[in-house]
Amino acid sequence: MDNSDRTPSQVTGIGLTFNWAHHVDISGYHTNHSAVGLMVKLNANALLQGRYDKVLLRKIRIFDNYIFRSNGEGMYIGHTGISGTTTGNSTPYGPPARMDSIEIYNNILDSLDWDGIQLSNALNGCKINNNFVRRYGIANIGSQQAGILSGGNISGVQVYNNMTVMVQVQVL
Amino acid sequence: MFGYNTSNVYHNIVDSVRSGSGIEHGAYLKRNSVYPEIVSPLVPVVTGNIFKNAENYAVYTAPNPETTGGSVTGNILSITRTIRWLIIPGLWLIITQ
Numbered sequence: 001m002d003n004s005d006r007t008p009s010q011v012t013g014i015g016l017t018f019n020w021a022h023h024v025d026i027s028g029y030h031t032n033h034s035a036v037g038l039m040v041k042l043n044a045n046a047l048l049q050g051r052y053d054k055v056l057l058r059k060i061r062i063f064d065n066y067i068f069r070s071n072g073e074g075m076y077i078g079h080t081g082i083s084g085t086t087t088g089n090s091t092p093y094g095p096p097a098r099m100d101s102i103e104i105y106n107n108i109l110d111s112l113d114w115d116g117i118q119l120s121n122a123l124n125g126c127k128i129n130n131n132f133v134r135r136y137g138i139a140n141i142g143s144q145q146a147g148i149l150s151g152g153n154i155s156g157v158q159v160y161n162n163m164t165v166m167v168q169v170q171v172l
Numbered sequence: 173m174f175g176y177n178t179s180n181v182y183h184n185i186v187d188s189v190r191s192g193s194g195i196e197h198g199a200y201l202k203r204n205s206v207y208p209e210i211v212s213p214l215v216p217v218v219t220g221n222i223f224k225n226a227e228n229y230a231v232y233t234a235p236n237p238e239t240t241g242g243s244v245t246g247n248i249l250s251i252t253r254t255i256r257w258l259i260i261p262g263l264w265l266i267i268t269q
Contacts, residue, residue: 147186156180166187
């Protein structure tokens with residue numbers, strides 16, 4: 001996806017997204033200017049199979065991707081309305097589906113208005129490693145300024161061999 | 173990081189964490205409750221990282237009772253330019269361009 005010639009207000013689409021899936025590899029993906037670079041999450045829905053205690057989004061690997069310029073997060077992985085009660089980020093069907101065994105590695109993310117890599121709602125065996133996140137939190141909005149954000153609701157995550165550089169210096 | 177059980181943060185490089193509000197940490201770790209699961213305490217292990225230019229603490233572990241044990245050891249805080257060249261000369265060239 002290349003939206004490099006568009007203004008932020010013209011770019012409302014997510015670069016790549018999927019929801020009801022497991023055992024997925026995402027590799028070799030590149031986007032230049034998107035609303036969110038990559039999104040993986042499943043909202044709780046009316047079908048029983050879409051409830052948090054019926055489906056587990058597991059074994060998803062995200063590696064060797066290049067995400068440049070996003071108006072929101074570079075990667076939004078896992079639903080952040082964890083308990084299903086967050087206003088504006090929940091449905092009437094309870095907590096959203098959990099994830100498990102998510103691996104995010106060897107990615108480059110650059111020029112992101114919000115967080116760089118956000119992994120949430122992923123229970124066990126998750127790793128975030130060997131990523132380079134540069135120029136994140138450009139919009140300077142509270143709670144949207146992490147190079148790498150894991151959580152909430154993550155058990156025993158490993159975060160290693162990453163480099164994050166905010167670059168923007170607003171304090172003189 | 174907002175999680176639970178033993179969580180490891182190691183061998184990362186974090187440079188220039190600044191918002192202008194004076195509240196940004198190099199690494200922030202906290203255990204928070206989740207419904208409907210009942211989750212264990214957070215045991216943070218933060219070791220062997222390099223933190224530079226964080227406007228607040230390099231490593232901040234939220235002092236709530238559900239965060240227990242763990243360790244924060246062997247991290248390099250606010251290194252000099254000279255040391256940075258010694259450690260990652262190639263990577264630093266990329267950053268400054």
